[in-house]
Amino acid sequence: MEGTIRNPDVSSVVVGVDGSPPAHRAALWAAAEAARRERPLHIVHAADTDSRSLYLSVPGVEGIREVGREILRSTAEAVSAEYPGVLVTTEFSGSDPVTSLRKAAGTHGTIVVGNRGMGGFHSLVLGSVGLRSAAGARTPVIVVRGTEEATETGVVLVGIRDERDFDCARYAAREAELRKASLRLLHVWNVLETVGTVTTTLDDMEEIAGRHVQRLKAVSQQIRDEFPDLTVEADAEKSISVPAVLVEASHHADLLVMGGRRSPGYIGPTLGRATHSLIHHAHCPVLLVPRYGHESGSES
Template sequence: MESTIRTPATSSVTVGVDGSGPARTAALWAAGEAVRRGRPLHVVHGADTDGRALYVSAETIEKVRAAGRELLDDTARAVTAEYPDLHVTTEFSRTDAVTTLHRAGGLHGTIVVGHRGLGGFHSLMLGSVGLKTAAGARTPVIVVRGVDEAEERGTVLAAVRDEDDLAGALYAAQEAELRKASLQLLHVWNMIQSAGNVVSMLDDVDEMAVQHVQALNAVTGSIRDEFPDLAVRADAEKSTSVAGVLVEASRHADLLVMGGRRAPTTLGLGRNLGRATHSVLHHAHCPVLLIPRAGTDLGSRT
């Protein structure tokens, strides 16, 4: 089944919570996102009681259920205190967190996760639930990072590899409009990877640079045609580390939008996250929105 992306104005927002600090931060951030989009917030907790049933007692299962429902109630109260007019629903699931999020997000919603769960050691690294959710989702996934580092910067950053990223850039432009922010399109190309070897790189670097700039300009032109009132900036950089450039640029953005795959395909087809995407998810200084790279339907703007 093909995945479908709706516009930020018509998509639902689903956030997963597990009792960790980053998950609570993600829930509050997701609530603000839901308000911005004019959509309800759906808070879910996947307790995996079905998976544990064969190994633990019925009493323990009941305690897990009670704790999960209390967590959902506490999160809903915290969100409502901050956003009293937001419609909030909660869901306790007997399945694991990743399966729960994928099902709750469906094909038309947006899934939000914290950058770290209850497991693991260091807050700098993305947890396994976040990685599995991002790798397997058929819908946009936002990993909430860096929201405590600074005030809003007023910029949405979009990573653009080529014309196949136009759908993602359009989505980023919609996000910028919602935030009353500017849009920065950033194209980063690795000279060595592009050339294949040092000899050809020396011979072809100028031609390759032209090709990369042309790809960025094509996307930029389409964005400016579609969003004539949006402030759009386009930058092209060459580097030996695509992820490094994107992570550094994320210091100055409120949201980084990028495709989630090595090749032009959709999320949820069983392929691994690319190396650059993986690194950005671990180290970005702002929330990261992963979307299908190509073959998507963003719907109509409202």
Template sequence: MNSTVNGSEFGSVVVGVDGSEPARRAALWAAAEADRRGSPLHIVYAADTEGRDLYISADTIERGRGAGSDLLDETAAAVARLHPGLHVTTEFSLSAPATSLHRSAARRGTIVVGNRGLGGFNSLLLGSVGLKVAAGAKTPVVVVRGTGDVTTGVVLAAVRDEHDLDSVRHAAREARIRKSELRLLHIWNILESVGSVVTMLDDVEEIAGEQVRHLTAVTDRIRDEFPDLTVEADAEKSVSVSGALVEASHHADLLVMGGRRSHDAMGPTLGWHTHSLLHHAHCPVLLIPRTADRNGSES
């Protein structure tokens, strides 16, 4: 079956700006992405002054509004120079950044954020706003990482099992609009598979075969649905799933994965592997929302 890709299928692209250099790079990446998709771009500045009237003076709020409006205009102008045909809208929001972006994306948009904003410490690889946006989103989220100086022509999709089919489909659509190759990568950690028990060689081979079957099932579906796409599939063993994916991200323009979450803590939190990729990947990471499975396993 042939799949079609158009702006309405992807939805709009929503990007947050705050005056930082990572946010500016994210805005330009979001503009290029919207242009590829044929989708509109919506640029949001969140002042985070809602409900703070008793603590912030009217003059301070007004200065912030002016600075935010100027930043929106400057960003929109920079985007227009690079993508003159792109439909761009802007929004000045009084709400908190994560709340503003989630609301603007609604149910159909893709949210784009930089890897660190003005309020973050330099030691933090991903700022608190980015983490809140990713952890609480019900729509796709892109955290823009890497320099983008080199184009590899590869979209990388992390595959754990058949439940990742939706995120891999999204990766296939991304690969097609980029005219890129799609690489499906399944990383399995034998220590996680067998625990601390010493197993026989036959047990290890059986586990390896099961891992490959998961990947093959997804690969066959994607090749059937996207016959015009070059699809490569690899299964690798590693002592660190997230470490192997970080290394693979060196050779990709975009890493797509199902962003599993755990609700065991106070509110939604990102899974361990997801969290690691958002902090350390060498290319932009696109998360497709997915909750933890029944046994609580997550990535």
């Protein structure tokens, strides 16, 4: 491991870079996030030379290190030029990208990745490396999606399933406050899952819809009580595809926040169907917040 520091502040915003344009954009996005939070930015380049040491010559390893150092130097310079008030540190790691990012983030840091990459970060979202990085993280992970030309909407969107998503909603509310944005809570329920049988009546559907609305109200009221100065909008929608509604809603948001339901301290060994779809198709950055507790049967 090489860099300006060896043990980054555990509350740092940690971003992985590989020299690709999406990674560069992720670094600038992460710098803006670090500035909002008044936290350090830690830039990591993971070359995965440790696992290939038997197959690489000494000059080959040194060449990889030189390339990595240059990527870190140029990225740090670009970030500092645009965000001079952010403390920037860098790290070259010989470990694999997933291990390097998790170690750098510690127990309280936030990991930021681009939606595509090359080299050690190839297909961070679409490939197995990115999916493992998001699915197994103990800390929040932000996948920078959308386009550079996207216009700010002043909205933070959070997907809510039930009352157990309050911590996720609170996290989103804090993000909205940092951005001086409004917060939209969106609860989507799958009609095909709740109908069950062909004998379901219209009255049954109305009762089911009422239960879903109550779940959303329980969360939204708590958020309004805790964040009285925050503009909060709460919507409940029914659909045959939860991910499709959330992806469409992401058109009108600066950040989409989602919670993961897996074992304690993890987003999980795998991502749920809705979350998996969102990190592939959302039109804005997606922030995945670990959700604690033993749960099953969740899509998110």
